[in-house]
Every structure is written in structure tokens, then in C-alpha cells.
Amino acid sequence: MTQSNVIRAVIRGTGHYLPQRVFPNSEFDASLNTSDEWIVSRSGIERRHFAAEGEFTSDMAIHAGRAALENAGLAPEDIDAVIVATSTPDYTFPAVATQVQAALGIRRGFAFDIQAVCAGFVFALANATGLVMAGQAKRVLVIGAETFSRIMDWTDRASCVLFGDGAGALVLEAQTGTGMNTDRGVLASDLNSDGQYCDLLYVDGGVSRTGTAGHLRMQGRELFRHAVEKLAATANAALDKAGLQASDIDWVVPHQANLRIIRGTAQKLGLDMEKVIVTVQDHGNTSAASIPLALSVANSEGRFKPGDLLVLEAIGGGLSWGAVVLRW
Ligand code: ACO
Numbered sequence: 001m002t003q004s005n006v007i008r009a010v011i012r013g014t015g016h017y018l019p020q021r022v023f024p025n026s027e028f029d030a031s032l033n034t035s036d037e038w039i040v041s042r043s044g045i046e047r048r049h050f051a052a053e054g055e056f057t058s059d060m061a062i063h064a065g066r067a068a069l070e071n072a073g074l075a076p077e078d079i080d081a082v083i084v085a086t087s088t089p090d091y092t093f094p095a096v097a098t099q100v101q102a103a104l105g106i107r108r109g110f111a112f113d114i115q116a117v118c119a120g121f122v123f124a125l126a127n128a129t130g131l132v133m134a135g136q137a138k139r140v141l142v143i144g145a146e147t148f149s150r151i152m153d154w155t156d157r158a159s160c161v162l163f164g165d166g167a168g169a170l171v172l173e174a175q176t177g178t179g180m181n182t183d184r185g186v187l188a189s190d191l192n193s194d195g196q197y198c199d200l201l202y203v204d205g206g207v208s209r210t211g212t213a214g215h216l217r218m219q220g221r222e223l224f225r226h227a228v229e230k231l232a233a234t235a236n237a238a239l240d241k242a243g244l245q246a247s248d249i250d251w252v253v254p255h256q257a258n259l260r261i262i263r264g265t266a267q268k269l270g271l272d273m274e275k276v277i278v279t280v281q282d283h284g285n286t287s288a289a290s291i292p293l294a295l296s297v298a299n300s301e302g303r304f305k306p307g308d309l310l311v312l313e314a315i316g317g318g319l320s321w322g323a324v325v326l327r328w
Helices: 034-044 057-072 096-104 117-133 193-202 220-241 259-269 287-298
Strands: 006-017 022-024 047-050 081-085 109-116 139-147 165-177 183-194 201-203 214-219 249-253 307-314 320-328
Touching: 006 057, 006 117, 006 183, 006 201, 006 287, 034 259, 047 165, 057 096, 057 139, 057 165, 081 096, 096 109, 109 117, 109 287, 117 139, 117 165, 117 201, 117 287, 117 307, 117 320, 139 287, 165 249, 165 287, 183 214, 183 220, 193 201, 193 220, 220 259, 220 320, 249 259, 249 287, 259 320, 287 307
Parallel strands: 081 109, 081 139, 249 307
Antiparallel strands: 006 165, 022 047, 139 165, 183 320, 201 214, 307 320
């Protein structure tokens, strides 16, 4: 079946920002009774970046957004929507996206945040694509930015060693396609949530319940079990919607939570690790920022070529999980 003049949401540029402070595994407090060997063997994480005092989610989102605009060769007035995926906003409201909009000098269009924890960027990208394809926006700045260091329980060694801070961004642009899966741009997405698993990963505070920000609580082993199975399933579901299969994939850009989850998912998809972008060793788990960070780092290294098929997949608190299939 052929169609013509379909609007596609195509990635026009990427950017990222990492806070200056690098925190290697060896620097965790001795009272935690952890080790570089344990952290690397269980998670693949060697170091992460932490935001400086006085450095906020909006600051990192602004840096990453500006870098993505530069990489796209666009000016602030070219952007008509800003979407930030985050679970760690500066304020309860307004949205971080409006702070980004103001700082970058974008004076029109609309801006809002999306909260789907570690799956946030996949949810944001799928929603931005919907807005582009519906003609609501021509160019959308989509950002993932997090300061998880501010919601860690620094006495819980099972969780605090896994997370880091950072931001990544991309510019989505409306371009005309044919409707075939050979088009550039987002070809399909698959989004899922199952709230019955909320106890596996949550933050024990919030505006209406405690009036505090709270701390992250996690059942790591149970999460691990869900992650590999659900990530492979959502990647296959998105590929199926696009009329493609795992053997068509050139690159997987997974949520960077744990190297063992990344490897297990690649194995379930029948993919060689050479096709998987891995940054978890340097960034840790930056939640909604992890996929755009990995995407931007890989793009700056020139790893993607036009026409490559990419699959982005993530799972996080909710549980919420999903995948986006796109052609570079
Ligand atoms: N250092 C040393 N020992 C530790 C540490 C640590 N940092 N953390 C836990 N341990 C100990 C535990 O106390 C336990 O000891 P015990 O056997 O004496 O009770 C032992 O190590 C094994 O603990 P497990 O939790 O069973 O270890 P596991 O092999 O499952 O690895 C991990 C833990 C890394 C958290 C793993 O379960 C995991 O990665 N789960 C997914 C969690 C995740 O990625 N969360 C991010 C958000 S969701 C997402 O993004 C997918």
C-alpha cells in the first residue's frame, strides 16, 4: 500500500549536557559498604555526573536544548513547542519546559512537561510526534533532564549507586514523507503502563501526600525481572507497527539503567551488542535524560548515517515502558 504526502517527525539535531562533577564509584562513602567491583559487576556503572549546588534541572535542560538548536542549525524563533520529560523539576509548577522556553528566547508556541520517570523521553518523543503529525507544531524541542541526586536516599546502597544527573535534547521537524517505512523520521511507537507495579519503584514524598520531595525506593531484583521481558516486547511491538522486525535494526538506543538489562534485552531481540549504544558506564542511570544523552553522544561521534533504523526503548517507575522506531 502506498500513500503520499504524509507528515513525518524527523530528528534534525541533538544536544546534551553533563554537569562538571564526575563521581567515580570509588568516591562513595565507606559507610555504604559498597565497592567499585560490586557496582561494575552488577550494573556496568563506573562513574556518573552530579549537578553542582545551585545547578538545577532547568539549567541542564537549557544547555542541552541550546546545543540541540545549534546542532540543528536553527534559531529559537524556529521552535514552536518545547516538551521536557522529567520527574525532578525545579518547582512543583510551572513546567521546566516554560523555563527552557524563556531562557532560550522562544516567545511563541507552547511548552509543557511529561512525567513517566525513566520512560519519560520515549513518552515525550511519541507525544511530540503526534503533535507534529497532527499539524499542531512544525518544530518541537524535546528534552529529557533530571537531577536524581536530589531524591536519593544516600544511606540505601542498593539504589544510590545507580543514578546520575544530566540532560539530552533533540529537535523534531515536520517533513514530508511517503507513508512507507523507508521514510526518515519516527515510524511507530508503543507506550505502556501498569500501575499495579507502582511499589517496585517510587518516591516516598510529594506535594499532596507529604509536602516534601521524598526519596527514591526501589525493589531492584523484581524490577530487573520485568525490565528485560517488557523492553524486548515493546521494541518488537513498535517494530511490528512499522512493518519491520528486529533484524532490520541498525542501532538500539536503550534506557541506560543497567548493562545487564541492556545486554539481556539485546539478546532477546537477537542483536549483537555492536548495534547497541551504551553510555551507562559514564552516566549511570539519568532516568528520562538517559536516551537523549546516549543519542546525542553517539550522534556527536558520527555513529548514525542517514537511513539507519533506530529503536529507542525504556522502562521505569509506574511501571511505564515503551519504544520508538525511527529512521535517521
Ligand atoms: N554494594 C554492595 N552490596 C550491595 C549493594 C551495593 N551497592 N547493593 C546491594 N548490595 C547487596 C544486597 O544487600 C544483597 O546482599 P545480601 O544477599 O546479603 O542480602 C546483595 O548485594 C544482592 O542484592 P540484589 O538486590 O539481589 O542484587 P542484584 O544482583 O539484583 O543487583 C541491582 C541489584 C543492580 C539493583 C539489580 O537488581 C538491578 O539493576 N535492578 C534494576 C534496577 C534498576 O535498574 N532500577 C532503575 C530504575 S528502573 C529502570 O530504569 C529499569
